[in-house]
Every structure is written in C-alpha cells, then in structure tokens.
Amino acid sequence: MTHPAENFRALHIKGDPFIMVNIWDRGSAKMMQSMGAKALATSSAAHAFTMGRPDGGTISRDEALAHAAEILSVVSVPVQGDFENGFGDDPDTCAETVRLAAEVGLAGICIEDISTDGFDAYDFDLAVERIRASAEAARNLPHDFVLTARADGILRQRYDLDETIRRLQAFEAAGADCLYAPLPATMDDLAQICSATNAPVNALVAGPYTDQSLKAFADIGVARISLGSSLARITHRAMYDAAVEMLQEGSFGDLGTGIGGGKIGHLLTQE
Template identity: 65%
Template sequence: MSDQNRGAAFRALHQKGNPFILANAWDIGSAKMLAALGAQAIATSSAAHAFTLGRPDMGHVTRDEALAHAQDLVAAVSVPVSGDFENGFGDDPDSCAETVRLAYEAGLAGISIEDTQLPAATPYAREFAIERIRAAASAARALPGDFVLVARADGIMNGQYDLAEARARLTGYEAAGADCLYAPLPGTLDDQAAICAATDLPVNALAAGPFTAHSRADFARAGVARISLGSALARATHKVIFDAAEEMFGAGGFTHLGKGISGDKVDALLSMKN
C-alpha cells in the first residue's frame, strides 16, 4: 500500500460512534500477530518500545530510534501504522513539524503528539501547546499524501490539569488543524462522552486502567471513534513475565509456563499474510 493510500485508509477507519481498535505493538512479532488476529491498524507505543530497549517510559527514546522502530512495523504488516511520538521529539513547533515530515517518509499513516514537556510530566502552556499542533498540522497538510495528526492533552492522566483545561486545549488543537483529539483517561466514561460531544472531530479513547472495565460498545455509545491500547497490552505481557519469574525464583515452580500459547499457533499467526 502506498503512503497516500495508507493514510487515506487509516483516516476512513475514524468514525464517531463506531470505534476501531488501534492495536499498539512493541516489535515486529507482536505487530504481525495482532494484524493476523484482526487488527485493522497498528500503532507504536512509546512506553512499550522503551521497555524493549530496557528503558523507562516518557522521553527516553530518541526520534531516530522511534522512526527506525516504526519503519520495522510498517514493513511487517499491510495495515496502516500510526506512531505514538510523545511530544514530537522537541519542544519547539518546528521540531513537531519536522517529526511529521519524517514520520510520513517512514511510511506512517499518522502520529500523535502530546502536550507534555518530557521527560518531566509538566505540560506546555496552553497557547504554546496549540502553536505546536498548528505547526504539525501545517506540515501534515503540505505532505503529498494523507496523514492523520492526533493532538493529545495528557494533563489529566499525568495529574497536571483538570477536565476543563483538557477540553480547552482540545478545542484549541481542533482550531489549529488537528485531525483527531485525545485526552487519555479523563476520569469517567461520562467525561469521555462530554469530550466527544464537544467536537466534530474523531476522538481517541485509551483502554487502560479503569477504562478496561468498558466494552467497545460502551465506547461507541460515548461517541468514541478510536480505541487505542497504549502500553496496556505490553504491560499485560510483562505481568506474565513477572508472575512466572516470581514463582520460578521464589518457590521454584513453573506452573505459569504451562499457560502459554503453543509454538505452532504462534508460528501460524506469524506466517499469515495480513
């Protein structure tokens, strides 16, 4: 699929009230498995990618590393791939714009840019955060093919600002040219529905933490267009490692190892064309 067709196909998946699941992968194998199991689109996860490098989340992966990782996933699957690109790998608006251009060249169908001054959890001032999205959106519109720019307001999740501030930021991001809006974990599903009702743009919701208690149908009723996993699936995988290791190196048992999927099943999924 060409870059132009990939972006257009990705955009078409975004339908308010009919959310698709954007499956965040962390390596080629997980991306291929998720696509084989039915994912309509794949995304990177900044946290999950950092884990594979033995690093913590939030600002510990370089732009070059994120781009190379994204290119690996793009080459591995035929479905669109979106990049979780943290704060755009730079504070200034020009850095965000350059990240958009480089992401498109890497074959990505879109990226998300958050308003956090990494590696701290401190948010950028609202007007500056909006200016960053304006620069990214301008770069996206200048590309030869379609590209979905997601603007994130991460302050609720990071404990830095409230729902009212998040909504004000999202309104500014919409006016600045964002294609999709995202405020991870906005308290309750009613809060999520209020975010969706306040915009004509598609809204991404995060299936993590307390929001894992809700189904796709619940998110649809809230008006969500896209459900991403963030690092939740990777963390679930790490929980298996943690539990098995505690048993092995503690009591000396191996029962957790008997709960794994068969090698033949994994081989079959990895061999499927997607």
C-alpha cells in the same frame, strides 16, 4: 493505489470505534494483524521496555523512526507512531517530526502537550502553535497523514476537564485530525469531550476503562480505541509471574500455560 493514511482516516467514525492495537516489535505487529487488527500503533512505553528502559522520554526520535520502519516492514495495515511530545518543545521540531514520520511510511502520529522533562504541560498558546505547525506540515505532504493531538495534562493532573476541552477544541481549530485526552476521570467526562468536539476522539483502554465494553465507548461517540502499553504490560505480567514462581518458589506451572509454538508460527506467517 490508496495510501495507508487514507485507509486509516476512513476508519475514524464517531460512534463506531475501531481498535488500534499498540504493539512493540515485528512479532507482536504480525500477530495482531493476523488476528484482525485494522490498524496498529507503536507505544513509546512498550518500545522503551524492549530497550531495557523505563517509560518517559527515554526514546529518541531516530530510535522511534527506526522502530516504526521495522514494524512497517512486516505489516500492511496502517500504523500510527506514538511520538510523545514530537521530540522537541518548539513548533518547528514538531513539524519536522511529522515530515520524517511520513517519510518512513507512518499513516499518522500523535503529539502530546506535555514536555518529557518533568511532564509539565506546555503553555496553552505554545501547545496550540505546536499542533498548528504539525498540521501545516501534514497538509503540505504529498499524501494524506492523520495528526492526533493529545491533551495529556489531564492524565498528569496538570489541568482539569474544562482546560482539557478548551485545549482539544483549540487543537481541532488548529488542524488536528483526531483528538485524545488519556484517562479522564469518568466515562461521563469522556462523553463530554466527545460532545464538545467535532473531530474523532481516541479513548485509551487502561486502568478503570478496561471495565468498559466497545459498545459503551460507541454509545458516547468515541471513534477510536487505543491500548497504550496495556498489551505490553500483560506480557510483562506473565513473565513476572512465571519468574516469581520458578526463581522464588521453585515451581514451573506458569510455563505450561502458554499457547503452542505452532499456533504462534501460524499467526506469524499469515499475510
């Protein structure tokens, strides 16, 4: 039988991006699979929200692994884990995180190049060594595993586009299977990232990038689209708006805009 990670890897085609939907619980995972998602991913931010915590280093590795296992128990499509900085600064910890993620059945994980303590970017050499150790751990597994290396310093304004490309090229040389720089300033910048690297590139649809189409991402060579916490924040927006209306204004119109329970039930019971 083909391992889910092999199916996951095969989806990554430059210029023909698929949408990897970030979910946060068994219900959202089953619903997105039923609606046609070819692959899913956890979201550290969305997971934190379900735990009553803010985003940013508030989820432990054990919690992330247990959360992933819960998602995997109800879906058949490949699932990637959003594992922040690999849950440790040193390369050996990142490698161990890869092994543990594979053990629970994840098709891959992403590892960021910034610490969860202050969001500072790791020194270039350490950032590359962390990916090299992770890639070696992935290649020593008994089955396929897709490692995504993230250059998050551009998102956190810790370095510029040139440094982003330098890091991504080094991550690719170190063995990363997929590359990811969240929210470069413009689509032209994202196009430069795609043209400067050979490995598949993931693009985050959030903020100004929500104005782009799937075709626009395809035209510049993107291979994968992820949502981060965007879908979860839409859900929280609906909850917030309904709460403002009923708790502050004393009316209930927003409560009548939801989809029917029967429709939800149908989606949750599809295989």
